[in-house]
Amino acid sequence: MKNLLFFDLDDTLLDHAGAEARAQRETFSAFGELFGALSFGEWLGAYRQANVRLWTAYGRAEIGREELHRRRFADPLSSFGLDAGAAEEVGAAYLERYRRAWRLNDGAEELLAAAAELGEVGILSNGFRELQRAKIARFGLERWVRHVVLSEEVGAMKPARAIFDAAVRAACGEEGVDGRRKLYLGDHFETDVLGARAAGWFPVLYNPGRGALPAPVVHVARLTDAIPLLA
Numbered sequence: 735m736k737n738l739l740f741f742d743l744d745d746t747l748l749d750h751a752g753a754e755a756r757a758q759r760e761t762f763s764a765f766g767e768l769f770g771a772l773s774f775g776e777w778l779g780a781y782r783q784a785n786v787r788l789w790t791a792y793g794r795a796e797i798g799r800e801e802l803h804r805r806r807f808a809d810p811l812s813s814f815g816l817d818a819g820a821a822e823e824v825g826a827a828y829l830e831r832y833r834r835a836w837r838l839n840d841g842a843e844e845l846l847a848a849a850a851e852l853g854e855v856g857i858l859s860n861g862f863r864e865l866q867r868a869k870i871a872r873f874g875l876e877r878w879v880r881h882v883v884l885s886e887e888v889g890a891m892k893p894a895r896a897i898f899d900a901a902v903r904a905a906c907g908e909e910g911v912d913g914r915r916k917l918y919l920g921d922h923f924e925t926d927v928l929g930a931r932a933a934g935w936f937p938v939l940y941n942p943g944r945g946a947l948p949a950p951v952v953h954v955a956r957l958t959d960a961i962p963l964l965a
């Protein structure tokens with residue numbers, strides 16, 4: 735029986751934060767009149783803060799995805815006294831640029847190729863279905879990835895155990911995991927490491943910035959450093 739080797743997508747296999755920053759900078763320039771005297775740094779900080787807050791509310795099913803999409807632009811625009819009515823147009827322009835800015839992180843393909851030799855490979859991700867599926871298609875990750883488990887499709891978000899259990903069911907069927915090793919690699923301590931650990935997976939933290947760890951966990955600074963951990 736093959737080991738289950740599952741990976742986070744955003745900021746693990748794919749440089750989401752870089753794509754977000756590039757797309758936000760381009761959008762900020764394209765809508766210069768709207769943003770007025772605001773600096774890009776102020777805008778990006780406020781956008782990211784709003785985005786995190788709204789994702790939390792979305793994860794608790796307090797708001798829907800349309801509201802999240804609109805308000806992550808509308809809320810920071812209002813907070814700076816700018817025209818929140820432009821949120822939809824700006825949001826659409828941003829998403830178009832975000833899609834163009836996607837890049838894989840260094841070593842992502844090498845890691846997946848090695849994982850596919852050693853086990854059954856999956857992607858387990860919070861995030862919007864069309865975007866996550868489009869990322870997988872853009873980079874041809876289905877060459878190695880057999881299972882794609884997305885929060886929007888499962889109806890639960892990491893760190894909830896339900897999404898990790900859905901990954902086990904996707905790979906093993908209803909009979910369960912029967913002694914296979916389950917490894918999950920992701921970049922977020924709470925959602926990825928603590929979520930995976932609580933669901934009975936072996937967590938590995940991708941920590942490229944070598945940030946301080948809140949608690950002990952196996953961690954790697956480069957994706958290819960995780961290859962020896964897969965077997």
Ligand SMILES: [Mg+2]
Pocket residue numbers: 742743744745746920921922
């Ligand atoms: Mg991530």
